[in-house]
Amino acid sequence: MNDKQLYAQILGIASPWQVTDVQLSLSEGKVEVKVSASPPALLCPECGTRCPGYDARERRWRHLDTCQYQTILVADVPRVECPEHGVKQVAVPWAASGSRFTLLFERLVLDWLDGVSAVETVANRMGLGWDVVAGIMDRAVKRGLARRELRPPRRIGVDETSFQKRHEYVTVVTDLDSGKVIYVADGRGREALEGFYRRLSPEDLEGIEVVAMDMSRPYIAATRACVPDADAKIAFDKFHVVKLPSKGVDWVRRREARELRREGDERLQGTRYYWLENPLHMSEGRWDRFTELRKEKLRTARAWAMKDTAMALWSWRHGLTTAFKRWCSWVERSDLAPMQRAAKAIRKHLGGILNAIRHGVSNGLAEGMNSIIQLLKAKARGYRSRERFRMAILFRLGGLDLYPKAGEA
Numbered sequence: 001m002n003d004k005q006l007y008a009q010i011l012g013i014a015s016p017w018q019v020t021d022v023q024l025s026l027s028e029g030k031v032e033v034k035v036s037a038s039p040p041a042l043l044c045p046e047c048g049t050r051c052p053g054y055d056a057r058e059r060r061w062r063h064l065d066t067c068q069y070q071t072i073l074v075a076d077v078p079r080v081e082c083p084e085h086g087v088k089q090v091a092v093p094w095a096a097s098g099s100r101f102t103l104l105f106e107r108l109v110l111d112w113l114d115g116v117s118a119v120e121t122v123a124n125r126m127g128l129g130w131d132v133v134a135g136i137m138d139r140a141v142k143r144g145l146a147r148r149e150l151r152p153p154r155r156i157g158v159d160e161t162s163f164q165k166r167h168e169y170v171t172v173v174t175d176l177d178s179g180k181v182i183y184v185a186d187g188r189g190r191e192a193l194e195g196f197y198r199r200l201s202p203e204d205l206e207g208i209e210v211v212a213m214d215m216s217r218p219y220i221a222a223t224r225a226c227v228p229d230a231d232a233k234i235a236f237d238k239f240h241v242v243k244l245p246s247k248g249v250d251w252v253r254r255r256e257a258r259e260l261r262r263e264g265d266e267r268l269q270g271t272r273y274y275w276l277e278n279p280l281h282m283s284e285g286r287w288d289r290f291t292e293l294r295k296e297k298l299r300t301a302r303a304w305a306m307k308d309t310a311m312a313l314w315s316w317r318h319g320l321t322t323a324f325k326r327w328c329s330w331v332e333r334s335d336l337a338p339m340q341r342a343a344k345a346i347r348k349h350l351g352g353i354l355n356a357i358r359h360g361v362s363n364g365l366a367e368g369m370n371s372i373i374q375l376l377k378a379k380a381r382g383y384r385s386r387e388r389f390r391m392a393i394l395f396r397l398g399g400l401d402l403y404p405k406a407g408e409a
Contacts, residue, residue: 011073011094017075028070030072061099109136113136113395152201157174157213160188171186193222193223211234215345241349241353320358
């Protein structure tokens with residue numbers, strides 16, 4: 001087997017294309033493989049119509065290294081003049097349209113990006129520029145979005161995630177049934193979520209059953225403005241709801257701890273996580289100490305009992321409305337202002353809380369996505385723009401078909 005036959009097999013070159021020359025440069029550590037078609041298939045890449053030739057231009061593609069040599073594929077690629085689409089370059093079987101890399105090379109870059117995540121790391125491994133690797137990722141996401149057949153979502157989760165410091169955020173919409181990110185928008189205001197809803201037809205909006213979210217006023221307003229019967233579909237995530245009385249307990253503890261410390265009483269010192277931790281996760285010794293504290297005549301112990309009761313209500317299936325209203329009344333009659341504020345917020349958002357319990361949904365999946373997104377951001381040591389951040393999220397979490405195909409843009 002000669003070198004032309006060898007590289008034809010390595011590159012998967014088949015008729016009408018053939019390898020015509022192989023040039024090795026030891027000093028540059030490079031192999032150039034020249035390919036030509038005889039006769040070329042003069043088909044419009046848009047419609048597949050046979051067209052008259054227009055001209056030919058030399059194109060070069062980076063391929064996977066062979067024997068540790070950088071391998072470059074070179075070909076004079078014909079252009080055709082299509083009556084409908086104008087002058088177009090014919091498709092080649094080894095590369096996507098407009099790409100400077102072969103299909104196999106791009107697939108390798110995408111595989112490494114998926115495993116390593118950081119563009120800079122992959123760029124260093126491949127001996128490419130940062131912008132080149134980021135461009136391969138961007139094209140992959142765009143082709144994946146173009147291929148995606150997005151079925152109308154029934155249950156969605158909406159969450160915000162930080163892009164950089166200084167309170168810069170993006171809004172992420174997740175399909176709770178497929179577990180995929182289906183939309184990423186700049187900011188966390190009402191218009192960010194409305195942009196997603198505007199992409200859906202009236203029938204699709206009508207078909208939405210649940211919108212899980214935190215108690216964000218902009219997200220609530222956007223959903224009420226766009227989704228029919230929104231108040232019956234908005235479901236407030238348990239984590240964010242329970243955080244209200246938990247924060248109230250912590251405020252009560254801090255104030256009471258300062259008062260007791262001035263009297264020489266150190267009972268509440270170092271006990272913050274006793275009151276915030278799930279008792280099911282406590283060690284035996286920690287639980288025994290916590291039990292003693294709860295029996296003390298402490299405002300913090302009363303606040304914790306209120307929080308624990310609120311937690312228990314999430315497991316109820318009957319009499320929920322009455323139970324929550326009674327809980328709110330009990331807390332509002334207390335002398336614990338931080339807990340009263342929590343009760344007021346829960347009463348205000350009670351409809352969405354009941355929806356979450358009845359539908360058995362939470363925003364846990366979206367919150368999990370948020371954790372992965374923040375890990376991606378940490379590995380990449382931040383992103384240069386929100387658009388780059390958006391592309392990285394969709395690349396990793398969008399469930400897209402990313403690999404290039406011959407002739408496809």
